[in-house]
Amino acid sequence: MKLFNKFYNMKVGIVDLSESSAEVAPLDARLVAEKIGGAAVNADLFKRYEDGDPLILGVGPLTGSFAPASCLSVATFLAPRFGNLCHVPLMLRTGPEMKFSGIDFLVIKGCASSPKMLHIDKGTMNIVSAEHLVGLEIPEAVQALKKDPPLSRSIILTGPAADHGVSCASVSTGMRGSLDKAGMASRMASKNLKGIIFNGTGGLPFAEDNLNHKETIERDLFADKGHGNEGFLSVLEKIGIEDNLKKIIKKTKWRNMACYHCPSPCISSVEFTWHDPRKNSRTKDNIFLSDHMGFSAMVKKAGKYVLPLLKSCLRFGLDPVAAAKRLPEDGGLPELLSAIEEMSVTPEGPEIERESHPIGEIPVETHNLFGGGIPPVLPDELWGKRVCLSMILGVCPIFLLLFPQTSGIDLLKFLAKDEHDLELLEEVLASSIQSILED
Amino acid sequence: MQEETTEQNNIITLEDLRPRREEKKTFSGYFMPRRHSGILFDPEKCTGCGTCEMVCSVRNVSKIAPASASMEVLRDEEDNRNFAILCQHCRKPLCIEACPTRAIEKGEDGIVRINKLFCVGCGLCTMACPEAAPLKDPVTEEINKCDLCEGDPLCVKYCPSGALTFTKGKKIRWIKGLRWTVQTVSFLLLVVILVGTFCSLKAGALSLSCPAGILQNIASSGTIVLVWILSAFLILGLTILAGRFFCGWICPFGFLLDLVDKITPKKIGWPSFLKSRMVKYGILAGAVGGSCAFGFQAFCPVCPIGSICRSYGATGTLNGANLGIMGALAGLEITERRVWCRYFCPVGALLALFAKIGLIKIVIGANQCKKFSCIQCAEVCPMGIIDADKLREGISPVIRMTECITCMRCIDRCPYGAAKIRFRWQKAVPGNIEL
Numbered sequence: 010m011k012l013f014n015k016f017y018n019m020k021v022g023i024v025d026l027s028e029s030s031a032e033v034a035p036l037d038a039r040l041v042a043e044k045i046g047g048a049a050v051n052a053d054l055f056k057r058y059e060d061g062d063p064l065i066l067g068v069g070p071l072t073g074s075f076a077p078a079s080c081l082s083v084a085t086f087l088a089p090r091f092g093n094l095c096h097v098p099l100m101l102r103t104g105p106e107m108k109f110s111g112i113d114f115l116v117i118k119g120c121a122s123s124p125k126m127l128h129i130d131k132g133t134m135n136i137v138s139a140e141h142l143v144g145l146e147i148p149e150a151v152q153a154l155k156k157d158p159p160l161s162r163s164i165i166l167t168g169p170a171a172d173h174g175v176s177c178a179s180v181s182t183g184m185r186g187s188l189d190k191a192g193m194a195s196r197m198a199s200k201n202l203k204g205i206i207f208n209g210t211g212g213l214p215f216a217e218d219n220l221n222h223k224e225t226i227e228r229d230l231f232a233d234k235g236h237g238n239e240g241f242l243s244v245l246e247k248i249g250i251e252d253n254l255k256k257i258i259k260k261t262k263w264r265n266m267a268c269y270h271c272p273s274p275c276i277s278s279v280e281f282t283w284h285d286p287r288k289n290s291r292t293k294d295n296i297f298l299s300d301h302m303g304f305s306a307m308v309k310k311a312g313k314y315v316l317p318l319l320k321s322c323l324r325f326g327l328d329p330v331a332a333a334k335r336l337p338e339d340g341g342l343p344e345l346l347s348a349i350e351e352m353s354v355t356p357e358g359p360e361i362e363r364e365s366h367p368i369g370e371i372p373v374e375t376h377n378l379f380g381g382g383i384p385p386v387l388p389d390e391l392w393g394k395r396v397c398l399s400m401i402l403g404v405c406p407i408f409l410l411l412f413p414q415t416s417g418i419d420l421l422k423f424l425a426k427d428e429h430d431l432e433l434l435e436e437v438l439a440s441s442i443q444s445i446l447e448d
Numbered sequence: 449m450q451e452e453t454t455e456q457n458n459i460i461t462l463e464d465l466r467p468r469r470e471e472k473k474t475f476s477g478y479f480m481p482r483r484h485s486g487i488l489f490d491p492e493k494c495t496g497c498g499t500c501e502m503v504c505s506v507r508n509v510s511k512i513a514p515a516s517a518s519m520e521v522l523r524d525e526e527d528n529r530n531f532a533i534l535c536q537h538c539r540k541p542l543c544i545e546a547c548p549t550r551a552i553e554k555g556e557d558g559i560v561r562i563n564k565l566f567c568v569g570c571g572l573c574t575m576a577c578p579e580a581a582p583l584k585d586p587v588t589e590e591i592n593k594c595d596l597c598e599g600d601p602l603c604v605k606y607c608p609s610g611a612l613t614f615t616k617g618k619k620i621r622w623i624k625g626l627r628w629t630v631q632t633v634s635f636l637l638l639v640v641i642l643v644g645t646f647c648s649l650k651a652g653a654l655s656l657s658c659p660a661g662i663l664q665n666i667a668s669s670g671t672i673v674l675v676w677i678l679s680a681f682l683i684l685g686l687t688i689l690a691g692r693f694f695c696g697w698i699c700p701f702g703f704l705l706d707l708v709d710k711i712t713p714k715k716i717g718w719p720s721f722l723k724s725r726m727v728k729y730g731i732l733a734g735a736v737g738g739s740c741a742f743g744f745q746a747f748c749p750v751c752p753i754g755s756i757c758r759s760y761g762a763t764g765t766l767n768g769a770n771l772g773i774m775g776a777l778a779g780l781e782i783t784e785r786r787v788w789c790r791y792f793c794p795v796g797a798l799l800a801l802f803a804k805i806g807l808i809k810i811v812i813g814a815n816q817c818k819k820f821s822c823i824q825c826a827e828v829c830p831m832g833i834i835d836a837d838k839l840r841e842g843i844s845p846v847i848r849m850t851e852c853i854t855c856m857r858c859i860d861r862c863p864y865g866a867a868k869i870r871f872r873w874q875k876a877v878p879g880n881i882e883l
Contacts, residue, residue, distance in 0.1 A: 212514075267496060267497035267608075270502060271495070
């Protein structure tokens with residue numbers, strides 16, 4: 010389908026860590042014609058390379074385009090924590106940087122003999138040593154990577170928790186965490202893959218009239234309230250805000266942040282002051298909040314200590330939801346911080362953690378299918394379909410959940426040249442969504 | 449020989465291709481300067497979504513390629529702040545000086561443009577630019593630089609959070625005209641019409657006096673008379689309301705210094721070991737102490753403000769020692785602007801104490817201030833209290849109201865509206881970040 014030529018590089022990177030080989034192959038045009046992209050193509054590639062226990066990364070056709078919130082890339086793998094195939098959203102700038110680095114899909118199979126980093130730039134891939142990064146906390150590791158040339162525009166990294174084989178380790182996009190609750194970090198650690206760097210120095214032409222279509226969509230969405238600057242708290246309100254949160258907010262300064270090309274920010278940075286028990290003094294600090302489920306779980310467990318504890322989880326590359334479950338019931342901040350530090354170096358057995366309760370009306374299997382980190386903003390069956398739509402097209406799932414009035418057709422109009430294309434794409438999209446949800 | 453000359457004549461030089469443009473100084477440009485267009489960036493509003501880079505790259509290379517944009521959003525992951533690198537279209541662009549092929553020039557509209565025909569992509573402009581705003585395209589290796597989309601910047605148009613705003617700059621410097629008018633009228637009133645009035649004036653029930661003179665009077669006589677204090681209150685009250693407004697707008701000696709400054713634009717510099725602004729407080733204390741010791745107002749006979757006020761009219765003393773002192777002090781203007789006011793004036797010292805508790809302040813908003821690419825406020829400040837070095841380091845200066853004479857030259861000159869008057873209790877500089 011030539012329809013996608015402006016939206017993809019039509020290249021797939023295949024990395025075999027066991028062989029230390031990396032090649033860039035042409036992307037099967039029929040595959041995108043049948044599946045469109047994102048999680049649907051990832052699932053197909055997973056089946057093709059199932060023997061190598063692959064980790065697949067992919068983007069949707071709209072990733073990096075004029076479509077609102079076109080930030081998404083999807084990681085597909087067999088989730089160590091849930092035991093099923095799952096699709097974890099990677100947001101901020103990972104999707105566009107991956108696409109502009111020259112490849113659309115990345116298949117990583119095998120296991121390296123020593124810790125490695127994968128560096129992708131201008132359509133070429135290099136496997137480099139990452140031994141100097143093992144054991145470093147995530148901010149230190151990111152700084153080390155940014156110091157060394159070549160440039161590192163977008164980094165996916167595992168932290169010391171994954172290095173120590175902790176099952177509730179979580180991958181981090183730069184220093185800013187992620188929505189990985191399924192064990193992508195553990196899967197990367199099992200492959201001896203410390204991280205992936207995308208240098209999106211290239212570009213794609215996309216369709217020129219798409220800018221007008223984007224304007225139309227955003228005008229309709231934000232007709233009443235100007236631009237949709239809502240921030241992290243707006244999502245928390247939708248999934249149920251804790252009473253004691255208001256006290257915490259009072260003493261902090263929030264600044265809205267957004268992923269790539271998002272008109273309605275749902276993430277924030279927070280400046281706060283806390284008494285650091287290690288320094289025994291009040292410290293001015295800041296944290297980037299992008300994990301709504303993690304924040305919600307931690308605030309329920311640790312109340313006013315939520316921000317320092319989340320910061321600690323980010324440093325070690327731990328999933329805050331799992332960490333909150335394992336924190337002691339009572340104890341001051343020093344005890345809780347020590348518990349997190351302890352958690353990040355204590356390898357655990359391979360037991361699979363499963364939620365038994367549905368989240369709102371969302372079946373737990375559906376929630377886990379998408380990594381377990383996407384907030385239940387629409388707590389009904391629509392949640393699964395909306396998330397699936399976003400995961401195929403490469404648009405942020407939280408944006409689509411916050412604005413259910415943005416339909417699939419609205420998004421497909423970015424791809425279709427005429428009504429005939431639109432009808433065809435609608436059919437393909439419906440079957441792709443069906444196949445992901447049924448799988 | 450003739451052949452050689454012809455050959456030399458045939459050589460096309462850079463001068464023929466790209467003649468340097470000299471900035472013309474015109475009279476109308478003095479009061480109505482050229483508009484200075486630019487894009488203002490507010491780090492508090494920026495969400496880091498990168499839509500600006502996206503649309504900019506579409507204009508540059510007809511595809512979405514953020515790395516090929518003429519601007520860049522730096523996302524500091526440690527401090528979780530965003531900062532946009534974009535061309536400030538400086539008044540005196542260093543990139544123009546640095547470009548070996550003269551590919552960059554500043555147009556009549558104030559926009560600094562790069563001519564890709566002449567650009568060889570050497571990157572010297574990026575090195576010379578304090579903001580490193582000319583960006584090298586990683587694919588084509590060409591230099592991309594903001595040209596404000598010829599007056600309708602796409603980044604501003606599509607910024608979803610309103611962090612970018614386009615300004616065409618100010619058109620008229622009206623404060624300058626107003627200040628010179630007020631200064632002239634005040635001079636005529638205090639020196640020519642109401643002779644000798646600054647030191648002491650009694651018009652019916654109304655009594656006005658120089659506050660420093662009253663202080664010396666109290667010290668010399670050893671008595672406190674309520675009427676004296678009230679008579680000094682006009683100037684002190686004005687200082688509490690509007691800072692050292694008297695020094696900047698009314699003082700006849702200050703006006704004289706401003707006139708001398710106009711005829712001596714080049715300064716030879718004031719010795720650095722004498723650059724202590726505390727000296728004037730010492731002189732004030734000395735004047736009060738001297739008055740107490742000698743039993744008469746010790747400083748008033750040599751006060752240049754009093755001297756100038758008493759210098760005209762039938763009883764005027766437009767000669768002798770007063771004129772000599774006044775002339776000598778005015779002559780200091782060749783070293784630095786308002787040297788007397790900065791370091792020595794005891795009247796200014798007394799007013800500075802009251803300005804400290806004044807109701808207003810002048811602030812320079814970090815979000816609008818272009819810092820190193822402008823520095824015009826530091827250049828025009830007659831009191832030298834705006835630190836140009838701090839601006840060069842990218843830090844918006846904080847103005848000490850005790851030293852500020854509220855002349856508002858900085859407000860008048862700032863092309864971006866960054867310098868403003870605020871009440872003391874208002875938030876000074878929202879989001880002031882030290883880079």
